[in-house]
Amino acid sequence: MAERTIYMDHAATTPVHPKVLEAMLPYFSEKYGNPSSIYSLAQEASKAVDDSRETVANILGCRANEVIFTSGGSESDNTALKGVALACRQWGNHVITSSIEHHAVLHTCQYLENFGFEITYLPVDSYGLVNPSEVEKAITDRTTMVSIMLANNEVGTIEPISEISKVVRAREKRLGRSIVFHTDAVQGAGALDLNVDQLGIDLLSLSSHKFYGPKGVGVLYLRRGTPFMPQQSGGSQERYRRAGTENVPGIVGTATALKLAVEHMKSNNAHCRKLRDRLVTEIPKRIPNVRLNGHPSLSLPNNANFSFEFVEGESILLGLDLVGVAASSGSACTSASLEPSHVLLAMGVPPEIAHGSLRLTVGIYNSAEDIEYVLTVLPGIVERLRALSPLTSSSS
Amino acid sequence: MRLYLKIKDDTIEDVRFQTVGCGAAIAASSMLTVMIKGISTGEAEKLTNQAVAEALGGLPPTKMHCSMLAADALHNALEDYRKRSAG
Numbered sequence: 001m002a003e004r005t006i007y008m009d010h011a012a013t014t015p016v017h018p019k020v021l022e023a024m025l026p027y028f029s030e031k032y033g034n035p036s037s038i039y040s041l042a043q044e045a046s047k048a049v050d051d052s053r054e055t056v057a058n059i060l061g062c063r064a065n066e067v068i069f070t071s072g073g074s075e076s077d078n079t080a081l082k083g084v085a086l087a088c089r090q091w092g093n094h095v096i097t098s099s100i101e102h103h104a105v106l107h108t109c110q111y112l113e114n115f116g117f118e119i120t121y122l123p124v125d126s127y128g129l130v131n132p133s134e135v136e137k138a139i140t141d142r143t144t145m146v147s148i149m150l151a152n153n154e155v156g157t158i159e160p161i162s163e164i165s166k167v168v169r170a171r172e173k174r175l176g177r178s179i180v181f182h183t184d185a186v187q188g189a190g191a192l193d194l195n196v197d198q199l200g201i202d203l204l205s206l207s208s209h210k211f212y213g214p215k216g217v218g219v220l221y222l223r224r225g226t227p228f229m230p231q232q233s234g235g236s237q238e239r240y241r242r243a244g245t246e247n248v249p250g251i252v253g254t255a256t257a258l259k260l261a262v263e264h265m266k267s268n269n270a271h272c273r274k275l276r277d278r279l280v281t282e283i284p285k286r287i288p289n290v291r292l293n294g295h296p297s298l299s300l301p302n303n304a305n306f307s308f309e310f311v312e313g314e315s316i317l318l319g320l321d322l323v324g325v326a327a328s329s330g331s332a333c334t335s336a337s338l339e340p341s342h343v344l345l346a347m348g349v350p351p352e353i354a355h356g357s358l359r360l361t362v363g364i365y366n367s368a369e370d371i372e373y374v375l376t377v378l379p380g381i382v383e384r385l386r387a388l389s390p391l392t393s394s395s396s
Numbered sequence: 397m398r399l400y401l402k403i404k405d406d407t408i409e410d411v412r413f414q415t416v417g418c419g420a421a422i423a424a425s426s427m428l429t430v431m432i433k434g435i436s437t438g439e440a441e442k443l444t445n446q447a448v449a450e451a452l453g454g455l456p457p458t459k460m461h462c463s464m465l466a467a468d469a470l471h472n473a474l475e476d477y478r479k480r481s482a483g
Contacts, residue, residue: 314418333418336458355416388422390398390414 006370008327010210010302010363011153011187016253017212023256024214027249035246036235045248052255059262060204060221061195068220068238069251073186073207076220077104079231079242080182080203081147085112087227088144091177096120096138097147098130098159099346105147105184106342118142127295128157128347136167143171145180150188150199154330154343154359155294156303158192159183165200180226186210186218190261191269191300202226206258208250212364213257217250268364272302275362278371279304286379293344293357302363305330307349308356310392311385316358319381325374330357352391397425399469403477406437413469420452420459424466427451437474443467 007015033042035049050064057064070076085095097109099121109119120138124130130148139146146168151158161183168181182203185194190211196204203226206219222228222241234243261268284290289309308316313329320327328334330341332355344354360374386392397417402410411433413425428448432440445467449455455463 310416312417312421315422318419331418333421338458385416385422388414389416391416 004324006325006366006373008325008360008362008366008370008374011156011359011361012328013209013215014212014363015365016209016214017257017260019260020213020253020257024249024253027252031248035248036237045246048248048252049246052251055255055259056219059194059258061197062221063224065239066222066224068222068242069246069254070218070220070242071216071247072218073102073184073205073210074104074218076186076205076207076218077102077184078108079220080205080222081105081108081112081145082231083222083228084145084180084182084203084226085117086115087229088180092140092142092144093117094120094140094142095145095147096122096135096143098122098124098149100124100128100130100152100154100157100343101147101149102153102184102186105149109147122148124157124346126348127298128152128155128293128343129295129298130159130164132160132163132167135164136171139168139171139175139179141175143175143179145182147182147184150183150185150192150204151300152294152343153187154341155305155347156187156300156361157295158188158298158300161199161201169200178227187300189258190265191272191302194262196221196223206254208254208257211257211261214250214253217247217254219254219258264364269301271364272362272366275366275368275371276302276304276360278368279360279362279374282375283378286375287382291353293347293349300361302361304360304362306358306360307344307353308358308382309353310389311356311382313355313357315385316356316381319385320374320377323377323381325377328359328361330359331355397421397465397469399425399428399473401473401477403437408432408435408437408440417465418459418462420455420462421465423452424448424455424462425469428466428470432470437477440470441474443470 031044033045035046053064053067056067122134148159168179172179181201183201184205186207189206202223204221208217209215230241232243291307293305313331314333317329330344332338332340340351340354398414400412411429413429415422415425445463448466449463
C-alpha cells in the first residue's frame with residue numbers, strides 16, 4: 001500500500017478546512033448550550049447560530065429567516081420536495097425533475113408517486129444538459145413544482161437554471177398561480193454563484209461536506225411565501241419549519257466553510273480547472289479507447305469523467321487504491337444496486353461504456369504532482385486490466 | 397468471464413481466464429484457475445462457488461455473485477467439453 005493518499009474524489013466528500021475545524025471546536029465542550037435555553041451559556045450558542053445564518057443568507061442573497069439548517073443535502077432535498085409538493089396538493093399533483101438528479105431527489109420523487117403524485121423525469125442530451133424548452137413543454141395545469149440540479153455530481157454538467165427559471169415564471173403567469181422551483185445546488189457550492197435571485201429559484205439545497213465543511217449538516221433555502229409543510233415535527237427550531245436542537249458546531253462550520261469557499265471561489269476554480277484540464281488533455285494521449293463524459297465547457301471546473309473501453313470501473317478503482325489514489329466510478333459493480341450510473345445511461349452512454357467509467361474530482365489541496373502521479377500510474381492499470389479482458393480486440 | 401480449458405485424458409492440463417469485471421470477479425476467476433489446474437474433470441465438476449469464495453478468504457455479500465459467475469463459467473466449460481468429446 002502507498003503511504004500517502006492522493007485524493008481525487010472531492011465530489012464524494014472533502015476534508016474539513018483547518019479554519020472550519022477551529023471555528024467549530026468551542027461549540028463542542030465549551031459553548032455547548034442548547035440555543036433554545038435561556039441562560040448565557042446557551043445564548044452564546046444561539047448567537048453563533050444566528051451569525052451563521054446571516055453569513056449564509058448574505059452569500060445566497062436572501063433573508064436570514066429564509067435559511068434553514070438541516071442534517072445535510074439529502075435531508076434538504078427530501079424536505080424541499082415533500083414539504084412543497086404536499087403543501088401544494090390542492091393546486092395539482094405534478095412535479096417535474098430531471099433523469100440525472102441525485103438519488104436524494106429521484107427516490108424522494110418516486111416516494112411521492114406512492115401518494116398520487118405524477119412525476120416527469122425529463123431526459124437530458126448527450127452532455128447531460130436539461131433543455132429549458134423541454135421543461136416548458138412538460139408543464140401542465142397540474143404542475144406545482146420543478147426541481148433541477150445546479151450541477152451534476154457525476155459528470156459535472158452545469159444546468160441552465162436561470163433560463164429554466166424564466167420559462168417557469170412565464171408559465172406561472174399564464175397559469176395564474178405559482179410553480180415552485182427548487183435546485184439541488186449541492187455540487188455547485190464553492191464553484192458557482194448561488195445568488196437565489198440570479199438563479200431565480202424558490203428553494204436551494206446545500207451540503208456542508210462538499211465545500212470543506214463537516215458532514216451531517218446542510219442548508220435549505222426556502223423563499224418567503226412558498227407553500228411548505230414542515231417534514232420534521234417537534235420543537236420550534238427554525239421557526240417551526242424543521243424541529244430539532246440545532247447542530248451548533250456543524251452550523252458554525254457550515255457558515256465558515258461556505259464563506260471561505262465563496263471568498264476563494266475564483267482562485268479555487270482556477271486551481272482546480274488547471275489540474276482537471278491537464279487530466280483531460282493527457283489521459284486520452286496516454287491511454288487509447290477512452291472517451292470523456294460530460295460537457296466540454298459547461299462543466300464544474302474540478303470534474304473529469306472518463307470511460308475506458310473493455311474494462312470495468314471498480315477494478316480500476318482498486319488498482320488505483322493499491323497505488324494510493326482515491327477515485328470513484330459509475331460502474332454497476334460500485335453501486336449497491338448493481339445498476340450502472342443512471343446519469344451516464346440517461347446521457348445515452350451504452351451500459352458497457354458506463355461500466356468502464358472513472359470519475360476524478362480534484363480539490364484545493366491537490367497539486368500538479370498529484371496529477372502527474374495519476375497520469376503515470378493510470379495507463380498501466382488500464383493496460384493490465386485490458387490484457388485480462390475478453391473484450392479487448394485482438395486486432396490492435 | 398471466459399474460461400479456457402486444456403484437457404487431456406480427462407485431466408485439466410492447463411486453464412486460462414479472461415474477465416472484465418470488478419476486483420471480486422477477477423479474483424474469483426483467477427482463484428478458480430488455480431484451484432482446477434491439474435485435477436480431473438470429475439473433481440472439477442464438484443467445485444462450488446462457496447469453495448471459490450472460501451479460497452479467497454470470503455467475499456462480501458454483495459460480491460458473492462462473482463463467485464457464482466466463476467462456478468458457472470467452469471460448469472459451462474465442462475459442459476462444452478463433454479458435448480465436443482461426445483460429438
